Amino acid sequence: MSSPLLLARLQFAFTIGFHILWPAYSIGIAAFIAFLNALWLRTNRPVYQQLMRFWQKLFALGFAMGVVTGLVLSYQIGTNWGGFARATGAVTGPLFTFEVLTAFFLEAGFLGIALLGEARVGRRWHFFACLMVAVGTMMSAFWILSANSWMQTPAGVSLDTTGVFHVTSWREAIFNPSFPYRLAHMVCACLITGCLIVAGVSAFQLRKRPTPETAKVGLSLALWLLLFLAPAQLVLGDLHGLNTKRYQPMKLAAIEARWDTGRSVPLTLFAWPDERNAVNKHAIELSHLGSLVLTHDWNGEVRGLKEVGPEDRPPVPVVFFAFRIMVASGLLILAAAFLGAWLRYKGRLFHAPWFRRFLIVCMPLGWIATLSGWVVTEAGRQPYVVYGMLRTADAVSPVGTAASGLSLAVFIVLYSGLFLAFFWYWLRIVLSGPDTQLPTALVASRTTTTPALFDEQTT
Amino acid sequence: MTASVDWLPVAYAALMSASFLAYALMDGWDLGVGIFYPLVARAPDRDHLLETIAPFWDANETWLVLGGMLLLLGFPLAYAVLLTKLYLPVFAMLFALVLRGVSYEFRQQGGRLREFWGHLFAASSVLAAFAQGCILGRVVEGIAETDSASPIITAIRGTFPLACGVGLVGAYALLGACWVILKTQGAVQVTAREVARSALILTVILLIVVSLFTPLVSPHVAHRWFASNDGVLAAVAVVAGGVVIWRLWMSIWGSDDRRPLQWVIALFILSFAGIAASVYPYVVPYGYTLFEAANDRKTLVFAAVGICIVLPVIVLYLALGYRVFRGKSQDPHPEATDIPCVSCRRTAGHEADLHPS
Numbered sequence: 001m002s003s004p005l006l007l008a009r010l011q012f013a014f015t016i017g018f019h020i021l022w023p024a025y026s027i028g029i030a031a032f033i034a035f036l037n038a039l040w041l042r043t044n045r046p047v048y049q050q051l052m053r054f055w056q057k058l059f060a061l062g063f064a065m066g067v068v069t070g071l072v073l074s075y076q077i078g079t080n081w082g083g084f085a086r087a088t089g090a091v092t093g094p095l096f097t098f099e100v101l102t103a104f105f106l107e108a109g110f111l112g113i114a115l116l117g118e119a120r121v122g123r124r125w126h127f128f129a130c131l132m133v134a135v136g137t138m139m140s141a142f143w144i145l146s147a148n149s150w151m152q153t154p155a156g157v158s159l160d161t162t163g164v165f166h167v168t169s170w171r172e173a174i175f176n177p178s179f180p181y182r183l184a185h186m187v188c189a190c191l192i193t194g195c196l197i198v199a200g201v202s203a204f205q206l207r208k209r210p211t212p213e214t215a216k217v218g219l220s221l222a223l224w225l226l227l228f229l230a231p232a233q234l235v236l237g238d239l240h241g242l243n244t245k246r247y248q249p250m251k252l253a254a255i256e257a258r259w260d261t262g263r264s265v266p267l268t269l270f271a272w273p274d275e276r277n278a279v280n281k282h283a284i285e286l287s288h289l290g291s292l293v294l295t296h297d298w299n300g301e302v303r304g305l306k307e308v309g310p311e312d313r314p315p316v317p318v319v320f321f322a323f324r325i326m327v328a329s330g331l332l333i334l335a336a337a338f339l340g341a342w343l344r345y346k347g348r349l350f351h352a353p354w355f356r357r358f359l360i361v362c363m364p365l366g367w368i369a370t371l372s373g374w375v376v377t378e379a380g381r382q383p384y385v386v387y388g389m390l391r392t393a394d395a396v397s398p399v400g401t402a403a404s405g406l407s408l409a410v411f412i413v414l415y416s417g418l419f420l421a422f423f424w425y426w427l428r429i430v431l432s433g434p435d436t437q438l439p440t441a442l443v444a445s446r447t448t449t450t451p452a453l454f455d456e457q458t459t
Numbered sequence: 460m461t462a463s464v465d466w467l468p469v470a471y472a473a474l475m476s477a478s479f480l481a482y483a484l485m486d487g488w489d490l491g492v493g494i495f496y497p498l499v500a501r502a503p504d505r506d507h508l509l510e511t512i513a514p515f516w517d518a519n520e521t522w523l524v525l526g527g528m529l530l531l532l533g534f535p536l537a538y539a540v541l542l543t544k545l546y547l548p549v550f551a552m553l554f555a556l557v558l559r560g561v562s563y564e565f566r567q568q569g570g571r572l573r574e575f576w577g578h579l580f581a582a583s584s585v586l587a588a589f590a591q592g593c594i595l596g597r598v599v600e601g602i603a604e605t606d607s608a609s610p611i612i613t614a615i616r617g618t619f620p621l622a623c624g625v626g627l628v629g630a631y632a633l634l635g636a637c638w639v640i641l642k643t644q645g646a647v648q649v650t651a652r653e654v655a656r657s658a659l660i661l662t663v664i665l666l667i668v669v670s671l672f673t674p675l676v677s678p679h680v681a682h683r684w685f686a687s688n689d690g691v692l693a694a695v696a697v698v699a700g701g702v703v704i705w706r707l708w709m710s711i712w713g714s715d716d717r718r719p720l721q722w723v724i725a726l727f728i729l730s731f732a733g734i735a736a737s738v739y740p741y742v743v744p745y746g747y748t749l750f751e752a753a754n755d756r757k758t759l760v761f762a763a764v765g766i767c768i769v770l771p772v773i774v775l776y777l778a779l780g781y782r783v784f785r786g787k788s789q790d791p792h793p794e795a796t797d798i799p800c801v802s803c804r805r806t807a808g809h810e811a812d813l814h815p816s
Contacts, residue, residue, distance in 0.1 A: 078541070082539030086536055093528070097766070101769040105525075109776050167758060403546050404546075422561075
């Protein structure tokens with residue numbers, strides 16, 4: 001691989017990988033804030049308002065990171081991937097534009113009111129603003145995943161002799177074969193990411209005495225949501241896998257590090273894929289289970305990487321290991337959800353220190369799973385940028401090694417610094433906790449909160 | 460070939476230009492606030508200054524994303540060529556905007572590093588403005604390679620974008636100062652009036668310098684300006700510009716706080732329209748016209764339907780946002796201001812709500 005191409009790929013992978021952390025965070029937290037606001041509007045319990053204000057502070061911080069790192073991407077497609085822009089502009093142009101129009105403006109336009117306008121617009125309009133921010137984040141996911149899915153499973157287009165795509169059917173292009181699965185999988189991942197962060201922060205605040213009401217409510221809500229979302233994600237992931245098997249067989253082969261096409265294939269738990277010799281070293285396998293999981297049939301056929309030449313194969317170890325990191329994270333998340341349900345059943349949800357620590361450790365799992373999932377799907381699409389139709393090598397801009405190396409270096413330094421600073425300020429807000437002293441319009445109804453109900457079991 | 464013009468690419472070019480103009484205006488005053496920041500000495504006044512853009516900057520920056528995406532949608536070829544050729548200034552702008560956005564948010568969090576982020580906010584605002592000016596300069600003088608130019612012209616072509624960069628820093632400072640005049644009172648507002656006049660002088664000088672050199676660096680612009688038909692229009696634009704600058708100068712210390720911003724917006728629209736008209740019909744000056752670089756007609760029609768439905772709604776709710784936060788921005792340290800906040804929209808009850816102390 002030539003070095004300008006490698007640098008361009010590294011840079012895009014780094015900037016988009018860093019960016020996706022924030023939408024994943026924002027989508028989950030924005031939905032949670034809108035949910036809290038709805039609860040507050042219905043029940044008038046101040047604890048929901050306190051939680052909402054607290055999470056809005058944490059949301060604003062992550063949202064700003066998403067806005068600025070997203071802005072970079074909207075220009076980077078031109079600076080580094082001019083060939084892609086030129087070839088696919090007829091398809092991706094409207095999708096990206098619709099994303100800006102229906103999502104970015106909606107989020108950013110209502111964010112000011114959601115964060116700062118509560119006293120100015122009244123509670124109902126404030127709820128509406130919070131809802132619009134949440135809807136905006138979802139709309140963004142819709143369009144960008146449509147564009148990405150089209151790159152994975154292109155449909156509704158024709159390719160002319162100069163290598164430029166033309167749209168033949170917008171319905172087929174937007175609702176391309178992998179889009180519904182990828183959208184559902186990603187949105188669910190974002191919601192889970194949000195739940196885990198809420199659960200972890202609440203678990204962390206449970207250590208305070210007297211136990212804050214907000215921490216209990218936050219933890220309880222997050223774990224209820226997680227109990228439904230985590231198993232749902234397992235099902236969605238499975239469906240997405242079946243879709244990948246049908247439309248991107250070589251990606252699936254790379255995920256499983258399967259070199260030879262075969263029936264009744266084993267499930268590879270671990271291996272060291274050797275690309276040069278096209279074999280797996282140190283493989284730990286469970287017979288027949290591969291076919292069962294991948295095809296839902298004991299003797300189902302799974303295609304192998306040797307069906308195509310080495311130049312048409314995705315980077316197997318990257319895809320293989322990223323997939324295993326994603327699945328391992330997913331299983332841990334599932335464990336957290338089930339453990340939470342069991343502890344709740346036993347009435348010990350707020351009184352198990354080990355579970356509290358476990359939840360704090362689980363906090364970044366949503367991010368880790370999302371990021372590794374994206375590595376699987378993007379690296380698994382290689383060597384194409386539009387699967388089977390446009391090679392990544394043909395999509396890169398003619399930019400010198402010095403320029404793209406410099407920009408990559410600056411990105412690494414800049415984003416690392418930003419991440420540290422974000423984490424520092426985020427931690428400050430978490431440590432200070434929700435402001436329960438805020439005077440609210442509902443001071444009178446405060447007496448309804450009864451922390452004693454839970455605290456009597458503490459000792 | 461018929462004389463009739465294909466209106467669809469022209470409409471997209473107009474829409475894209477409008478989006479970039481909206482960005483230059485609205486994020487212009489955000490960046491202007493950043494450029495203005497080091498000139499405000501007292502810490503409470505700095506807080507007040509930054510408070511004026513708090514509900515808006517996210518949405519204001521979104522116009523830049525829309526402009527970029529409309530360039531990709533309308534003219535994919537131009538998007539690819541322009542951004543590849545402008546690699547360094549574009550990345551300088553992007554890095555600066557990343558820093559500007561996060562340093563603003565981090566500064567609002569308080570703590571020991573507050574002033575560090577404040578200065579970073581100011582520095583990145585200056586850099587973003589300068590880089591945008593450079594990009595504008597490069598676009599006006601032409602991206603496509605020119606051959607066999609004399610060494611003097613080459614030197615001028617090298618310096619021209621830098622002059623545009625300085626000019627835009629001044630123009631944004633002016634815009635920011637006029638925004639601050641509208642949104643604040645007391646000491647901050649007085650400083651803003653002083654800064655506005657200085658910035659106006661800088662802006663006008665560079666506007667004249669850049670205008671004088673534009674025909675030199677770009678034969679296409681020279682041809683447009685001095686061609687008999689368009690020459691009249693150019694003369695009208697110059698006179699209108701003079702009038703606007705004069706009215707702006709007079710309004711800065713005037714009694715109506717809205718006037719300076721209105722006149723500076725008029726100046727921006729005039730300048731921007733002038734640039735757009737000079738470069739027309741090129742979208743990659745002076746290599747590809749907007750007709751040559753236009754996207755598939757089918758794509759443009761499809762997207763136009765969506766844009767026509769959604770864009771009016773966006774304008775409506777963005778206006779609503781500005782209306783919700785209309786009037787003077789709330790001083791975060793009312794006790795530190797020497798002039799009492801008389802025309803504050805908030806009632807005493809609201810004040811108590813947000814200041815529990």
